[in-house]
């Protein structure tokens with residue numbers, strides 16, 4: 001018997017029970033960015049027959065989840081790839097600092113920084129021009145041209161912006177609001193009935209301070225986010241997807257957009273303990289006869305082979321690899 005049932009991150013209770021201690025208290029809202037059958041029921045069944053389930057706190061969650069516009073399950077979330085030129089703000093509308101939050105470097109750390117706040121959600125503040133160029137959502141559902149291998153369409157969205165995606169989210173996602181002024185934006189942010197309010201003056205001060213940096217010659221810009229953007233834009237693949245010197249309050253880039261972002265659960269790096277042949281191990285470390293676990297159920301094969309801060313996109317490989325090893329062992333035993 002081979003357990004290949006995925007992780008535990010579709011189960012809100014299990015995610016909370018095994019919340020990563022370094023992230024502090026679990027947030028009030030955790031969206032589900034996994035599938036609803038990633039409920040860990042087969043992890044429980046394996047425990048019942050003496051198998052060792054371990055390191056479930058080594059989970060991989062994201063810091064920029066929004067409610068799915070057309071939910072198909074409770075707490076159904078989408079994980080944004082937050083625009084690099086957007087400002088990442090606390091629940092109160094102040095910029096995270098002194099080190100600003102910038103996506104694409106250390107996902108684990110982004111979750112830790114957001115959860116360090118008393119209110120464990122955040123805002124992205126941007127404008128339509130930035131959204132068109134940089135906003136993306138992780139997963140095949142939100143990237144049909146990649147999924148269906150439509151290279152021309154993919155190229156078009158890279159070059160001219162993903163209008164379809166931006167318009168859909170602005171019109172249908174409850175966490176997106178727009179405004180032609182900072183005052184209007186703050187008013188709409190506050191209308192979402194959050195536990196704390198955003199002051200328009202604070203928001204304006206924070207945005208203006210960032211925009212003012214862009215008035216300086218490049219060599220005098222002293223902002224870590226701008227430094228990273230400048231560095232990323234040296235690589236062509238990033239240059240086409242990151243705006244150049246884009247101010248938030250640029251009148252030609254309106255309207256302003258605010259996105260309320262929640263923690264969203266996704267992947268398990270812990271799970272059913274196995275040996276390198278995929279055989280499930282009991283607590284004493286001996287294999288249980290005839291019982292195997294592979295893929296995310298086994299924490300991508302023995303506790304997250306790429307480490308706790310694994311690189312994006314490296315998860316599926318471990319799933320395939322562990323399944324191959326288990327299959328080889330099973331086939332070998334049959335001969």
Ligand SMILES: Cc1cc2nc3c(=O)[nH]c(=O)nc-3n(C[C@H](O)[C@H](O)[C@H](O)COP(=O)(O)OP(=O)(O)OC[C@H]3O[C@@H](n4cnc5c(N)ncnc54)[C@H](O)[C@@H]3O)c2cc1C
Nearest residue numbers: 004005006033034037139295296297313314315316317319
């Ligand atoms: C939106 C999203 C985007 C991702 N993007 C990437 C990426 O870009 N790169 C990357 O490397 N990884 C990515 N991942 C992670 C990767 O997709 C998963 O880790 C991988 O699919 C896990 O494979 P698996 O076969 O172990 O489990 P799953 O793909 O989760 O499959 C488990 C299957 O078991 C079924 N099941 C569960 N319980 C039972 C039961 N009791 N009885 C019968 N069937 C059951 C489920 O319905 C499901 O079909 C992403 C994950 C998500 C959710």
